[in-house]
Amino acid sequence: MNIIIISVFILGGIGLLSAVVLAIASRIFFVQTDPRIEEIENILPGANCAGCGFPSCHTYAETIVEGGAEPNRCVLCAAEGVEKISSILGVEATSAEKKVAAIHCYGGKTAAKAFEYGGLASCRAASLYNGGDTLCTYSCLGFGDCVGVCPFGALSRSGREAPQVDRERCTGCGNCVRVCPKEVISLIPRKGKVFVGCNSYEKGKIVRKICEVGCIKCNRCIKNCPEDALSMKDERVCVDYQKCTGCGKCIEECPRNVIIDTSHQQEEIEAVNQ
Amino acid sequence: MEKLVVIILSVVLVNNFILVRFLGLCPFLGVSREIKSSVSMGVAVIFVMTLASICTWFIQYYLLVPYKVEFLQTIVFILVIAALVQFVEMVIQKVSPVLQKALGIYLPLITTNCAVLGVCILNIREDYNLLETIVHGFGAGLGFTLAIVLMAGIRERISLGKVPQSMQGFPISFIIACLMALSFFGFQGFFSHS
Numbered sequence: 001m002n003i004i005i006i007s008v009f010i011l012g013g014i015g016l017l018s019a020v021v022l023a024i025a026s027r028i029f030f031v032q033t034d035p036r037i038e039e040i041e042n043i044l045p046g047a048n049c050a051g052c053g054f055p056s057c058h059t060y061a062e063t064i065v066e067g068g069a070e071p072n073r074c075v076l077c078a079a080e081g082v083e084k085i086s087s088i089l090g091v092e093a094t095s096a097e098k099k100v101a102a103i104h105c106y107g108g109k110t111a112a113k114a115f116e117y118g119g120l121a122s123c124r125a126a127s128l129y130n131g132g133d134t135l136c137t138y139s140c141l142g143f144g145d146c147v148g149v150c151p152f153g154a155l156s157r158s159g160r161e162a163p164q165v166d167r168e169r170c171t172g173c174g175n176c177v178r179v180c181p182k183e184v185i186s187l188i189p190r191k192g193k194v195f196v197g198c199n200s201y202e203k204g205k206i207v208r209k210i211c212e213v214g215c216i217k218c219n220r221c222i223k224n225c226p227e228d229a230l231s232m233k234d235e236r237v238c239v240d241y242q243k244c245t246g247c248g249k250c251i252e253e254c255p256r257n258v259i260i261d262t263s264h265q266q267e268e269i270e271a272v273n274q
Numbered sequence: 275m276e277k278l279v280v281i282i283l284s285v286v287l288v289n290n291f292i293l294v295r296f297l298g299l300c301p302f303l304g305v306s307r308e309i310k311s312s313v314s315m316g317v318a319v320i321f322v323m324t325l326a327s328i329c330t331w332f333i334q335y336y337l338l339v340p341y342k343v344e345f346l347q348t349i350v351f352i353l354v355i356a357a358l359v360q361f362v363e364m365v366i367q368k369v370s371p372v373l374q375k376a377l378g379i380y381l382p383l384i385t386t387n388c389a390v391l392g393v394c395i396l397n398i399r400e401d402y403n404l405l406e407t408i409v410h411g412f413g414a415g416l417g418f419t420l421a422i423v424l425m426a427g428i429r430e431r432i433s434l435g436k437v438p439q440s441m442q443g444f445p446i447s448f449i450i451a452c453l454m455a456l457s458f459f460g461f462q463g464f465f466s467h468s
Contacts, residue, residue, distance in 0.1 A: 007343045014333075014350060018357030025361055029368035120434060 037061050039088050043081050044074055049151045051075035051173025064089065075099070075171045099172035099187040101154070101165045102262075104199040105140040106213045112136075127181035135210040138199040140184045146176035156269070166269050167262065188239075193246025196237045197260045203235060215258045221250035281406060282413040284465045291389050291414050292421040293451075293458040298389025302422055303447055305380070307433075312426035316419025318380040320412060323393050325362065326355045327411025330394040331404055351394050352386065359385045389418060424454065 040061040047057070052073040054060040063069040064085065071085040075098075117126055117133035123145040126132045132141045140162040147155040147163050154169035155176060162184070177185045184199045198215035200207050207214040215237060222230045222237065229243035230250060237259075250259045291297045298319075305315040330351050338344050363381045366374045384390055393414040397407045428450050437446050 003343065006341050007346050010337060010341060010343055011346060011350060011353070014337075014353055018353065022357060022360055022364075025364045029364040031367050121436065122434065125434070 034065050036065050036088055040064055040071075040085050043077070043084050045076040047076060047151060049076070049171065049173040050175060051171065075173045098190040099174075100167050100170045100190045100192075101172060101174070101176050101185055102188045102192075102195040102260075103140065103146075103162050103165060103185050104196055105138070105162050105184045106197055112210050124179070124181045132182065136200055136202070136207070136214065138182065138184070138201060139211070140180075140199070141182060145179050145181075146185060149175045149179045151175060156272075164265065164269055167266050168270075189241045192239065192241045193244065193248070193262055194239060194250060194259050195262065196239060196258060198236075198258045201235050213256060213258065216256060218255060220253045220255065221259060224249055224253045278406065278409045280465050281402075281410050282416070285410055285413040286417040286420060287458070288461045288464050290417040290421055290458050290461075291392065292418055293455040294462075295392065296455075297392040298387055298418060299451075301383060301387065302418075302425060302451070303444065305383070306422050306425040306429055306447075309423060309426045309430060311380075312422045313419070315380045315383075316415070316422055319384055319387075319389070319418045320415030322355075322359055322362075322381070322384050323390055323415040323418075324408060324411040326351075326358060326390050326394055327397055327407045328404070329354055329358055331397060331402075331407045334398050347395065347398065348391070351391055355390055355394070356385050389414070421454070425450065428454075 037058075038061075041058055044057040044061060048055070050056075052060045052069070052075065054063060054069070060069065060074070064071055071089065071091070072082045074081070077085075112135040113133050114130070114135045115133055117129065119125055119129065121143050123132070123141040123143045126141050126143060131137055132139070134141060142157070142162055144155075144157045144163055147157055150170075151173065152169045152171055154166045154171070155163045156166065157163035167190070172187050172190070174187055177187060182199070188195055196215065197213070198207070198211075200211070200214050204215075204217035208216050217232070217235060217237075219232065222232060226247060226249060227243045227245055229240045229245075231238050231240065248261060251257075251261050285291070289295060292299065292302050301315055301319075306312050333350060333354055334344075334347070338346060338350065359381055363374075366381075393411050397410055400406075400410075402410055425447075429447060432446060432450070441449075
């Protein structure tokens, strides 16, 4: 009988003592955290996609409160979300332009191979061997590192063709842009209707030799654009999305179908998904 | 002195907590994806194991033995370790935010870890004095760190390699753990006691 009472007292005593010590400690060692951090974190999507440049939504919220970052850097937050965050901080809301990833190459399958690559199935690994196994130095290698890194499952691929971007899912976080060793992917404005599907800086003559679908720099798109939105920069066609109205004239003019209609591509992806 | 060296070598290599005694397998598989986080986890374990060993040693010999209630050992130790880890976490949060960022999320994970409880109970079972207890606790943490960092190094390589689909993730990790345990089995019999 005695032993039961003793054990109850000892166990109860230790429990009580720890409780008291912890309660006192929580008072003494109380750390003041800014309640705004939690409020902002609740508005943020919590996807931890790192599109804002911070490793997690929590660190981004902390940095916003400290004044180290603008509230509009979240690629997932809608305009209302940005407004809410801004009102918590008491600053004026400015929304950033929504972007979407574009892969500027048809890649892999159609580009001729320089050598047989039998190593690790990863673009980053393959690009270490003389820049990859494709003859074109600027081509997509097609192992799909970007597909693996996308937190939203927006990229998909078949075989060794260049991956395709599902614009419905893509949030423009830029993880694929950062992982691509060949710098084939870039972020374009979401409202953009066209983008150039060739990443090559080579002269037209060389592209014609090594790639069936590369841009041969014939300049027909540039000459025929009614808005003057296209230009040649460093032997590469660039689209000025401020000027582009999406009339589709360049798509019609291009002899090699290098200029890609984003809405058409989206239809294709949706057809495949179904 | 000689005994302390034997204790530390035996607990790191011969009786490694993870690979020979199979204690603390959950963090071993859970936090071994990257070397960086596994090192943080290891440091947190070393810290908690040493501290818990000291505390439970005092509890055992100044509370449980005098009142003849050694059968309460397990439950009292769990209680004390959990409270201790909570307390230490609060102190660290206040005193050193840098340390808190490094250990922060790992400390609560170890609160009710079997390896921590295991080291405390083994201290008592082996009749260690206070100094030996501290060395044993520290060594156990060291052995845990060694195992988890080795595992993380291998898993980082494996994540790049071609693994058959049905073996990806945990299955291949268990096989790695199994092979590591087999190789550590080679240390058996180095020291006759402990």
